[in-house]
Amino acid sequence: MSLMGILDRVGDSPAFDKVIEPVRRAVQGALRPQAVNDFLHGTWLGHPLHPVLVHVPVGSWVSAGLLDLIPPLRPAATVLIGAGVAGAVPASLAGAADWAEADIGVRRLGALHAAANTAALGLYVGSLMARGRGRGSLGRVLAYAGLGVAGGSAAIGGHMSYAQSAGVSHSASAARALIPEWIDLGPLDDLPEGRPALRTGRGRSAAVPVAAVRRGARVDVFVAACSHLAGPLDEGTVEDVRGAQCLVCPRHGSAFDLGTGQPRRGPSANAQEKLEVRMEAGRVMARLAGRHG
Ligand code: FES
Structure with missing residues (x-):
């Protein structure tokens, strides 16, 4: 079965609905003020905000991966990883707001997308900590692992948009x-x-x-x-x-x-x-x- 076929299976499976639905209600409760909700959806922009904000972590982390290949530029890579970690927070909030109002199939796949993004964020935070302690090699290993997980998560997000019509008009x-x-x-x-x-x-x-x-x-x-x-x-x-x-x-x-x-x-x-x-x-x-x- 193709990777996309596996993702479609995930979207069809109710196996984790008992976990997903309480989380969804919690997200809706946390984002209840309408102004907050509208801001995160991108209603004021006339375009979903989440895909706009994800440019910051994705661009920063991909660039950091390239700079880490060139030893004199590794301090700059660390700065970019920090920028990506900071940018991942608002991007996640906007994604969570959209996810909480999506169809059930998108919610199921979105839960997997969020779990993968959280794992990638954790790996990058670990990378920053390792670099801060002078353990550069470990920091680079963690960062490349984070990039791999984030790339896989981006594929899931793309499938949500292109195959499940999440965020489209x-x-x-x-x-x-x-x-x-x-x-x-x-x-x-x-x-x-x-x-x-x-x-x-x-x-x-x-x-x-x-x-x-x-x-x-x-x-x-x-x-x-x-x-x-x-x-x-x-x-x-x-x-x-x-x-x-x-x-x-x-x-x-x-x-x-x-x-x-x-x-x-x-x-x-x-x-x-x-x-x-x-x-x-x-x-x-x-x-x-x-x-x-
Ligand atoms: S507001 Fe959701 S279908 Fe119209």
Whole structure:
């Protein structure tokens, strides 16, 4: 079986759920303040924060591995290892926030990813301690072991993103199925005021649900699959969140600005796909922006 096949097995196995779920609840409790949660998810950035922050430990540790090969540069390698250890802390916190709101398969694989990262961090801390005591050879052995474990963990993280869709925009995936033509959503007067209504757009192989929100003569139309985990935004609510009228997902509470689609509250860090709208003889017409064609 391939390595990726083994990772898929881990994602399918409930063997460690009894351990994972209490940890998940503890993480959710520790990160309960919404502002902290949104910061760590990257909601303010419009992009998941975790993959941005992991550049610091990964870049520092890979560079340290190269510098350790050149004896005069080993003191610089020690500095980089310290920078990587320091950078691993915020990267881990951002990853933990995303993990606690992920699907079960991602949580299982994410637990393995976190365990491997913790092991790598421990090896690098051990390397720093050994170097501080003048035991440079041991410090280098521990650092290269840490680099190997961190590399394996990066492969797990990549599988979570590329194979399990962790952190990707599920609304962008749904949007790609839409045909980029004007869709007739029916008469404006048939749309309820101030709450989302389900309509469908013509897809390449099947109808694609969209959520239309009418406020007076204005209509905002979104792909109905929430960018976080494809929750049904047509079953959501319209609420004021941080000073903006938002469409709120019924699954985990992500709030998307009705005007822009940008997230105002997480866990989603990705914008919600919004269609352009025009009126034609009292009917609402909507079309996806051209970038998905
Ligand atoms: S599916 Fe999680 S917030 Fe929408």
